Amino acid sequence: MSDTAAPFRGLRTVIYGVTDITRAKEWYAQAFGTQPYFDEPFYVGFNIGGYELGLDPDSPSGPGGTTAYWGVASCSDAVAFMTANGGTVATDTKDVGEGIKVASIIDPFGNRIGIIENPHFDPKATS
Secondary structure, eight states: SSSOOOOOEEEEEEEESSEEEEHHHHHHHHHTTTSSSSEETTTTEEEEETTOOOEETSSOOOOOOOEEEESSHHHHHHHHHHHHHOOOOEEEEEEEEEEEEEEEEEOTTOOOOOOOOTTTTTOOOOO
């Protein structure tokens, strides 16, 4: 275990893989009674009670197609922390646009842990 303090701020995002992002955006907007705060062809994000529900056409859909993302100030620092503590990189840090960075780690037990650095998401703002 590392002596460095963990860089995690709390649960931020759950991403669902979708095959039709336009249809999914409409369905989730109706189901949760709110419009997305972030709406691009590559990703749609909703603020649901201070947590982000994300739709991603590049993630697998169906069973096993959901990843919970933990908010961090620095994606690269969090990846370094997790790997120093026995995790392995599943997906390298990737800038997905507008300053948002994501990565994922596999823990020693096979679980996928998502990491997100999102300067646009305010967990205190609710819809």
